[in-house]
Amino acid sequence: MPFDEAPAMVLTPARVSQPQSEAPASVTVIDRNLIEASGARELYEVLKLVPGMSAVKVDGNVPTVAYHGTQARDVRRMLVLLDGRSQYQPGLARVNWNDMPVDIQDVERIEVTRGPAAAAYGANAFTAVINIITRDPRDISRNSVYLAAGNNAIRDGRAAAAGQSEDMAWRASVARRSDDGYDEPYEGSTLPDAKRIETLNSEWLWTASEKNTFGVQLGGSMSRLERIQDGDIQSLGEYRRDPIQSGERAFLQMEWQHVFSQNHQLKLTGYGQYNNEVTDFRVCYFDPATGQTGPGGGIFFSQELRDFYLQNSSGDIAATLGSALADPSVQGRYATLQGAGADFCATNEFDVQEERYDLELQDTLQITDRLRLVSGLNVRQDRAKSQTFLSGTQENLSYRAFGNLSAEIVRNVLLNLGGYWEHDEINDTHFSPRGGVNWRFLPGHSLRYVYSEAIRTPDIYEERALTNIEAMELSQPFASNPQGLLGWSPAYFFATQSSPGTQEPEEIRSWEVGYFGQFRMLDLDVRYFQETLSNLISGPINFIEFEPANEGEVSHQGTEAQLTWRPTVNHLLRATGAHIHTRTNIKTERRLAAANSGSLLWAWQLNDHWGVSSAYYLFNDYNENTFERVDAQLRFRHRLAGSELEWKAVVQHALNKAPLVFEENRYAEDRMWLGMSVRF
DSSP, rough: EEEOOOOOOOOTTTTEEEEEGGOOEEEEEHHHHHHHHHHHHHHGGGGGTTTTTTEEEEETTTEEEEEEESSOOOSSOOEEEEEEEEBTTTTTTOOOTOOOOGGGGGGGEEEEESSSHHHHOOTTTTTEEEEEEOOOGGGGGOOOOEEEEEEEEEEEEEEEEEOOOSEEEEEEEEEEEEEEEOOSSSSTTTTOOOOEEEEEEEEEEEEEESSEEEEEEEEEEEEEEEEEOOHHHHEEEEEEEEEEEEEEEEEEEEEEEEETTEEEEEEEEEEEEEEEEEEEEEEEETTTTSBBOOOOGGGGGHHHHHHHHHHHSSSSSHHHHHHTTTTTTHHHHHHHHHHTSSEEEEEEEEEEEEEEEEEEEEEEEEEETTEEEEEEEEEEEEEOOOOOOSSEEEEEEEEEEEEEEEEEHHHEEEEEEEEEEEEETTTTEEEEEEEEEEEEEEETTEEEEEEEHHHHEEOOOHHHHHHHOOSSSOOTTTTTTTHHHHSSSSBOOOOOOOSSSSOOOOOEEEEEEEEEESHHHHHHHHEEEEEEEEEOOOSSSSSOOBBBOEEEEEEEEHHHHHHOOSSSSTTTEEEEEEEEEEEEGGGGTTOOOOOOEEEEEEEOOSSEEEEEEEEEEEEEEEEEEEEEEEEEEEEEEEEETTTEEEEEEEEEEEEEEOOOSSSSSOOOSSSEEEEEEEEE
């Protein structure tokens, strides 16, 4: 595929299409050519091509993606948009890359705004915004089928169809991908981290008139992930069934665009999203007196130990267990359990259902040749339901207003001012500003200065947590008489965590000085930045440890650069690099903070049939481990009976075999797969 030089236009930073040289932010664009040249199977992998971006699997089969990464597991400081829909989950403040209802082959373009963008998108556009844009049905002329297989049980497939008429266009795809995760044994056994993901993504466009366009998007996903055993639970019992995480997601989005004139457009967008995620497992619990499985393990789910925990504990489980067996009521319950004569076993689950309903009106007005305003209103309803984390259902209603003004104050000097006002039931009222100046000192070359502030608001769980882990599918005789043997029915784990509800939003202040240059065959973006993050919620917020205090502080200072060179229409060279100094008062905030990182991708379309590409990635370091990998891809295309066939072979070779962030995340061998697609 020829790598044609396209105009450097971006949509995301100010919510309007504009030259990259005029954008009030540093922007990385990953187009369809780059996606295909990378050879990536999964969407998160291509984000390694963004300077300063961490994109790795930290927990076996769960990707972690973070810009200027800090914590490795609780990643909740970046906004991800999929065709304008926020993928930032309202209940447990995270982006679930596995369950995102889109396949990598559905994606046309990814724009990454590097730096805070709350002035354009509100709270949680904290460190960056990743805007994923799917393919326009009007640009697809063929149906297709894709199959791939490789080692590590890689099995992928996709079928897509599209159609057009005079005023309508549609597309739809179904896809499936699966693999066995990390494969090197850890502590004598292979980790359970296989996964299976299935997605549906579709879009329908109707051009009703020259001034009105309507669009509908519909889709969803289903997932099954093997999860690693939890260390806290391993200390309390013996797993009899490893954790399995099942996920379901669905969405419906509708959009109306009206063109008043060439200088004035209106867009109304509404969508609803549903996410249901359940992780269940079975454990036979240890008798706290003997350290072996037995009926005494039921004490962990007794009414008396819960009462003792609430009355005598500050939340320290070890301290509670150390003194509880001396309490007369707990002693009495323990004696009752001893008479049961069988191991206490139960099925437990972590569950969360999340819903979001969002309605937004955006107006784009070119007031004069030198003055443009993008403004809008938004209302959103978030709902989270969880027995494990919330002991019920919690909701959050929010209202927003935003504006971004672009003004050429003198010739070739552009002033960008933006702000986002929002009010919600949990976090009250906040305002996020941004100001930037771009000086185009030569055609295609500009200098910029940007100052911005942003917040990350505590999620529903951080503000309203009330944990309760129920013992289900009890072993006999406990299942027949939970009230008599455990003191209550249903029975819950003795430790419960609740939020004080006093968390403040996390805050970031950032400024940058940058240069963007577009030469005849080369684009170059260089950025120097300083970021100060404060009020960070850095402590654990899981069901065992719950410490949502605003005590964390982080500062980043560094330089980033990205270069795209197209010496001919058949060659592409892409290089990125970042050098970042990170300081923090909490150790866990450094686990994903790579001091030096970079990528290099080269692609060559030899002729109409053959193409090759290769990529190199370096991140030094993740939790004191260096990530270094080389990828290679060979592609062959030919025509057969009116159809176009493409064959490709991809190899991912780790250069140092170091673990990825944590010791258990290791590959024993290279990843390799073969793929074949047919377009007809």
